[in-house]
Amino acid sequence: MPPLITQHDLENRIQDLLAAHDPGTTSRLDFLHARFDAGLAWLHYPPGLGGLGLPRGLQPAAEKAFAAAGAPDNEPQRIGIGLGMAAPTILGFGSDEQKQRWLRPLWCGEQVWCQLFSEPGAGSDLAALATRAVRDGEDWVVNGQKVWTSMAHEARWAILVARTDPDVPKHQGLTYFVLDMSAPGVEVRPLRQLTGEAEFNEVFLTDVRVPDSQRLGAVGEGWKVAQTTLMNERVAIGGGAAPRESGMIGVLASAWREQPEVRDPALHDRLLTLWVAAEAARLTAMRLSAQLAAGQPGPEGSAAKYAFASLNQQISSLELELLGEQGLRYDDWTMRRPETVSFVGRSPGYRYLRAKGNSIEGGTSEILLNIIAERVLGLPGEIRVDKDVAWKDLPR
Amino acid sequence: MPPLITQHDLENRIQDLLAAHDPGTTSRLDFLHARFDAGLAWLHYPPGLGGLGLPRGLQPAAEKAFAAAGAPDNEPQRIGIGLGMAAPTILGFGSDEQKQRWLRPLWCGEQVWCQLFSEPGAGSDLAALATRAVRDGEDWVVNGQKVWTSMAHEARWAILVARTDPDVPKHQGLTYFVLDMSAPGVEVRPLRQLTGEAEFNEVFLTDVRVPDSQRLGAVGEGWKVAQTTLMNERVAIGGGAAPRESGMIGVLASAWREQPEVRDPALHDRLLTLWVAAEAARLTAMRLSAQLAAGQPGPEGSAAKYAFASLNQQISSLELELLGEQGLRYDDWTMRRPETVSFVGRSPGYRYLRAKGNSIEGGTSEILLNIIAERVLGLPGEIRVDKDVAWKDLPR
Amino acid sequence: MSEALLYSEPEEELRAAVADLLADRAAWASVLARTESAEPYDTELWKTLGGGIGVAGLLVPEELGGAGASLREAAVVAEELGKAVAPVPFLGSLTATALLLAARESGNGTAALADDLLRRIAAGEQTAAVAIPFSRSPDTTYRGRVSVTPWPPREDPHEARLTGRVTSVADALPADVLLVPADGSIYVVRAADAQRTPVTTLDMTQVLCDIEFDDAPGQILAIGYAPLAQALLSAAAVLASEQLGLAEQCLKTTVEYVKTRHQFGRAVGSYQGLKHRLAQLWVQIAQARAVARYAVSSSGDEQVIAVAVAQAHCSAVAVQAAEECVQMHGGIGFTWEHPAHLYLKRAKSASIALGSPARHRRRLAELVDLPAS
Amino acid sequence: MSEALLYSEPEEELRAAVADLLADRAAWASVLARTESAEPYDTELWKTLGGGIGVAGLLVPEELGGAGASLREAAVVAEELGKAVAPVPFLGSLTATALLLAARESGNGTAALADDLLRRIAAGEQTAAVAIPFSRSPDTTYRGRVSVTPWPPREDPHEARLTGRVTSVADALPADVLLVPADGSIYVVRAADAQRTPVTTLDMTQVLCDIEFDDAPGQILAIGYAPLAQALLSAAAVLASEQLGLAEQCLKTTVEYVKTRHQFGRAVGSYQGLKHRLAQLWVQIAQARAVARYAVSSSGDEQVIAVAVAQAHCSAVAVQAAEECVQMHGGIGFTWEHPAHLYLKRAKSASIALGSPARHRRRLAELVDLPAS
Numbered sequence A, B: 001m002p003p004l005i006t007q008h009d010l011e012n013r014i015q016d017l018l019a020a021h022d023p024g025t026t027s028r029l030d031f032l033h034a035r036f037d038a039g040l041a042w043l044h045y046p047p048g049l050g051g052l053g054l055p056r057g058l059q060p061a062a063e064k065a066f067a068a069a070g071a072p073d074n075e076p077q078r079i080g081i082g083l084g085m086a087a088p089t090i091l092g093f094g095s096d097e098q099k100q101r102w103l104r105p106l107w108c109g110e111q112v113w114c115q116l117f118s119e120p121g122a123g124s125d126l127a128a129l130a131t132r133a134v135r136d137g138e139d140w141v142v143n144g145q146k147v148w149t150s151m152a153h154e155a156r157w158a159i160l161v162a163r164t165d166p167d168v169p170k171h172q173g174l175t176y177f178v179l180d181m182s183a184p185g186v187e188v189r190p191l192r193q194l195t196g197e198a199e200f201n202e203v204f205l206t207d208v209r210v211p212d213s214q215r216l217g218a219v220g221e222g223w224k225v226a227q228t229t230l231m232n233e234r235v236a237i238g239g240g241a242a243p244r245e246s247g248m249i250g251v252l253a254s255a256w257r258e259q260p261e262v263r264d265p266a267l268h269d270r271l272l273t274l275w276v277a278a279e280a281a282r283l284t285a286m287r288l289s290a291q292l293a294a295g296q297p298g299p300e301g302s303a304a305k306y307a308f309a310s311l312n313q314q315i316s317s318l319e320l321e322l323l324g325e326q327g328l329r330y331d332d333w334t335m336r337r338p339e340t341v342s343f344v345g346r347s348p349g350y351r352y353l354r355a356k357g358n359s360i361e362g363g364t365s366e367i368l369l370n371i372i373a374e375r376v377l378g379l380p381g382e383i384r385v386d387k388d389v390a391w392k393d394l395p396r
Numbered sequence C, D: 001m002s003e004a005l006l007y008s009e010p011e012e013e014l015r016a017a018v019a020d021l022l023a024d025r026a027a028w029a030s031v032l033a034r035t036e037s038a039e040p041y042d043t044e045l046w047k048t049l050g051g052g053i054g055v056a057g058l059l060v061p062e063e064l065g066g067a068g069a070s071l072r073e074a075a076v077v078a079e080e081l082g083k084a085v086a087p088v089p090f091l092g093s094l095t096a097t098a099l100l101l102a103a104r105e106s107g108n109g110t111a112a113l114a115d116d117l118l119r120r121i122a123a124g125e126q127t128a129a130v131a132i133p134f135s136r137s138p139d140t141t142y143r144g145r146v147s148v149t150p151w152p153p154r155e156d157p158h159e160a161r162l163t164g165r166v167t168s169v170a171d172a173l174p175a176d177v178l179l180v181p182a183d184g185s186i187y188v189v190r191a192a193d194a195q196r197t198p199v200t201t202l203d204m205t206q207v208l209c210d211i212e213f214d215d216a217p218g219q220i221l222a223i224g225y226a227p228l229a230q231a232l233l234s235a236a237a238v239l240a241s242e243q244l245g246l247a248e249q250c251l252k253t254t255v256e257y258v259k260t261r262h263q264f265g266r267a268v269g270s271y272q273g274l275k276h277r278l279a280q281l282w283v284q285i286a287q288a289r290a291v292a293r294y295a296v297s298s299s300g301d302e303q304v305i306a307v308a309v310a311q312a313h314c315s316a317v318a319v320q321a322a323e324e325c326v327q328m329h330g331g332i333g334f335t336w337e338h339p340a341h342l343y344l345k346r347a348k349s350a351s352i353a354l355g356s357p358a359r360h361r362r363r364l365a366e367l368v369d370l371p372a373s
Helices: A006-022 A028-037 A056-066 A080-091 A096-107 A220-236 A248-260 A265-294 A300-328 A350-358 A367-374 B007-020 B028-037 B055-067 B080-093 B096-107 B222-240 B246-258 B265-294 B300-328 B348-359 B365-376 C008-026 C029-037 C044-054 C071-084 C090-106 C111-122 C226-260 C270-295 C299-328 C328-333 C341-354 C359-368 D009-025 D028-035 D042-053 D070-085 D090-106 D111-123 D226-260 D272-297 D302-326 D332-333 D339-350 D357-367
Strands: A113-116 A132-136 A139-146 A157-163 A174-180 A188-189 A200-211 B111-117 B134-136 B139-150 B157-163 B174-180 B186-191 B199-212 C129-130 C145-150 C159-170 C176-184 C183-191 C194-199 C208-223 D128-129 D143-149 D158-169 D177-182 D185-189 D197-198 D208-223
Touching: A006 A028, A006 A056, A006 C090, A006 C226, A028 A096, A056 B096, A080 A096, A080 A113, A080 A174, A080 A220, A080 D042, A113 B028, A139 A157, A139 A174, A139 B111, A174 A220, A174 C159, A188 C159, A248 A300, A248 A350, A265 A300, A265 B265, A265 D302, A265 D357, A300 A350, A300 A367, A300 C159, A300 C341, A300 D272, A350 C029, A350 C299, A350 C341, A367 C270, A367 D272, B007 B028, B007 B055, B007 C044, B007 C299, B028 B096, B028 D208, B055 C270, B080 B096, B080 B111, B080 B157, B080 B174, B080 B222, B080 C159, B111 B139, B111 B199, B111 C183, B111 C226, B134 B157, B134 B222, B139 B157, B139 B174, B139 B186, B174 B199, B174 B222, B186 C111, B186 D226, B199 B300, B246 B300, B246 B348, B265 B300, B265 C270, B265 C299, B265 D357, B300 B348, B300 B365, B300 D158, B300 D339, B348 C299, B348 D302, B348 D339, B365 C270, B365 D272, C008 C044, C008 D302, C029 C341, C044 C090, C071 C090, C071 C226, C071 C270, C090 C129, C090 C208, C090 C226, C129 C159, C129 D185, C145 C176, C145 D332, C159 C176, C159 C183, C226 C299, C226 C341, C270 C299, C270 D272, C299 C328, C299 C341, D009 D042, D042 D090, D070 D090, D070 D226, D070 D272, D090 D111, D090 D128, D090 D158, D090 D208, D090 D226, D111 D177, D128 D158, D143 D208, D158 D177, D158 D185, D177 D208, D226 D302, D226 D339, D302 D332, D302 D339, D302 D357, D332 D339
Parallel strands: A113 A157, B111 B157, C129 C176, D128 D177
Antiparallel strands: A132 A139, A132 A157, A139 A200, A157 A174, A188 A200, B134 B139, B139 B199, B157 B174, B186 B199, C145 C159, C159 C208, C176 C183, C183 C208, C194 C208, D143 D158, D158 D208, D177 D185, D185 D208, D197 D208
């Protein structure tokens, strides 16, 4: 299907919007609303839902034009889960009414979203989750405990997967909901990490009522719906073309250049080995974006995430070793609640500790390797003992 | 049970033997026969079978006394399979007649033994072997192909595991035999390795008749009997206290010391990392011998073999990298038939290639890690699909 | 020699006594809670260990009231403390004791002063620490930033005044006495005469402080830094055993966890990917045990090699074990409430302490004649 | 730039042509058999590749009868040759061609001589090789052992006599012409005027020889070694793609094998230990593809960095892939009759060729300002 409008049209529309809503005088939210309503929010979304059905590839140019005009953005980092995970799922599985209801305030950043998937007993094996949703009239009554929920303490809405039928095999008994985080029975507790911070939360759900109108997809189809969410998560983590020495390797290289006293000739080759690995990962991500520009998200994103975790861990470990006495010290153990993760601006010890999470969060490195082995290389899956057993009968 | 004789007695017996059979004037074989008959061959074997029922720990002192007197030895390296694997199995499972028949010429080196266990289709999974033995009167008729058989071209006898019942699960249908390598239907072909040499052979068995009197253990008990053989193999590979810089690390360290032009400062830390690993492996082997001196062979031998393979491979790889141009060359691709493996006296390329076998022969590194994980750490075994299936129905 | 790589019966008895006490008094939850309290050290535990079991005076000769034991026994204690990441000033106290013993034997100082301090340490009356950054390796030529001026008012030529600063000192916070290398000699300074500022440390169970001396009175203990080098060598040898204990505990905890944690209907410990990594870790730990034992059993030049080997090897193994412990625990291992992070922080910190693995390998290169170029 | 990391359609067509030919003519069994024959090179194959497909003149400008292509196309050919460990003098010929091109552009030599040789190479009439040890890295200051004496009898100042020895030269055995760096200039010597002795090589499919010059007549091609450095840089860039191809082939073969090989009633490729290692290898290879592409797509100072990165990375990946291929094939992978060893030997040898990974990392350190001390 050819784009509905031309590149030239797009530029005109942007200029028209900017002319009609001067960012210098329009309030932030008014501008974002206008941008959404003009179909200039996420260009590849359908008309009427903030987009124009254009190719994804046009988005960066549009962002650049808005930024150049000094227009406010929707603080994408703060609403990453909404933009990256909830929105594509709503778009894919929501009713027209649901789309109209949720997508505009989501994109405009008025309503923050969070994700209620992981549980203490269901990490890599997400489909084993135990949070129950039981039908009661027009509502579902939800009970359970979710974990690793970032932004739960600021979120208005959550995407939730819950078990609606424990008597069938685990993948079949799940249903996908949108849950109001301000509903009675939702309790959010900060979950402190080994860094001292609490980026995440535990969320306890006690008799929380969710109207059936907030169900996404059919009853029992939750696993399929969740796959859309998760595939989009992986893409978000993988791609992008960063300049050389971006990220952790840049921090280490700067330390080596600027503090001659930390240079240990014995570890010089190790430094360069990691430098090469970082450059290789960077070029690979660049190549991946070029591939994705035309194609579809694929398992290559798993490789990028795997490599990123491994690199961050090795680089931050070497940094501490090089620093010697300085590496024995830490900056701050206070429990803080950061909205985003940044490796810079904190002590080397923080980088070392926080990087440990990179191989756990959003799919462990072990699971990513399984995905590559099975989906890319076509190696046989593990022998599965849990496929045909009712969820309630599984060993736990 | 206290030793039957004292340490002092033992010394006297050795001196008596040496007096009665002066190594200077006695023929080699006569001397070995006399030593065997005096119970001074393998001291821990029973009287009448070359031993005196003494603790194993006394053996080194006895060997030293014989060596000091200039007595000939039985060339233990040449008859390693007989001494290390066949003999303990015959001792454990043989009838009196079998013991009398085989142990004396085995120990004296008159008859070389080889081992017919591995097959092309049964490597790590030895119990899956396909060589068939079918009863025919007082004989068994054997058909099949064995592989990785060292010394087969010089051996008079072979220990053989063959399938006598394909209709039961694989571990249950095996029987253990002693096979006459000069029997009709035994064909030995050299098996060339990637080094160019042929240390091993393939052995093709076509309607070879084995008298039932050469069976070791009961029919169907072959797996149990083979365990004795294999456990003794692992012990032979593991232990021992070598001096510092023995083996491959010594070769590399000498190259570094004696050829300053190969020193690459960037790889200095790598050299020392391997030096430390080699020293750690050496001290661990020393500790293991101290433990074994009193105790029993255990899975620690698997760890030693695993570490040895990994070290040899890393060290020989670094050696080639350091040598640069010299590393591009090889000494000789001629197919030779060495009786023993030595890493020294050949080119660095040979060491690199031959070391690749260390993680395959005598139990792959993967199997050794499985053994450690399951028997030492008590981790659950893989889910087994082959335990209760008739051998003939297994996927291959 | 190879028997020396095993544990003797008395050593196993000492281990059992320490292990029982720690099981009782240093459960990880209390260790974690203490890291955020105003009292980072478990003073009561240290009293029982030091006095009751006699750990403080382990190396002190019997004639001075100690146990007259060797580094071998100290190493067994260190293994157990490593397993518990217990917040007691054992390593700092051991370093100070080793320094005092070396000073006493060197004959280059004030033997009476050393004897007196050793007697007090063994009696549990005082704790001493060496005022040197925890990251210093035994082979370093030490150049501190503390300077000495003779003190005219007194006649005693052994008295002086110290001024300057030492950073990241281990176990000096609970010490009564500081042993301060300065201007080529070692001085004894009352801790109360120096200003100690706690440091926020990566390893929350190993408290460090910065020390400021401002014209602090000191008595000379030994001339020359030879006793310091010997003390750091002993400390590094014993630290290898602490790292061994830590690694063992991480492996044990992890193996237990992966046996019970189910994913996809199976214990995660039944997946070969994890099994092989845990088996490799076990191999590394078995080797760590051998090298750590050798480091505390050898002496003279051989010990210098053995300690460099042990530090290079055990540092890496402890870090590997702690990292695998975090990873294989998955999400829970990344939380504050699970003990894994205490081990990770101790392991990484201990690998820097007393010299990084690379530094020990470089030292080894000199010792075994494998020059860099 | 990021599109340059992909393969273009013409590149894929070239790949298909080469791959088809190799599938036909360089099955591994024949490659193996040839290593033990008197004719280590597959001359017929090289003729078809060089002339028929035009691989010999790939880099030669169209006005001299070549394809006027870039290193990108050469790299695609190298990938396929790496997959087949094909015994053809492609890399040596490419190095010589690159040297001639650089000499021609430098203006510091005899452009007519370079043109003439390039024309013959493109026409498939001659093969050239650079007389330099295969292990030399692009950044080395080259000091050979060949000396030059002017040759009085002729008037031509470009003629000279060469005497000396060069060892371990790649692809010089089938060459008609040798390009010889000596005394700071580069000379053209007829191969027939030198004595070439084959070397027994670790990589049996990459033939090396030692070359002896005994007062051999030479014509000067270029003054200065700059063209040599450029030629070795191009060769190293293309070698990275050969290593990539080799690694891909090893992974492919191994994946196929572990899917069909059963042990304990299961395909061995279903064990997570192997699966994770193969997945890691795949990640490494995906990265190798990106860095190898970048090395042949960049230019100037950026290319110098890109080649160092590519060589450091791809050398290691090829060796890892070949080692895993041998190991995961178990016993059969250790035999002479299975092709795995051809890949292992090529991979290890190629990692030494044109500079070891460590050497390339050291070079990189200079380029990106990360000095050793």
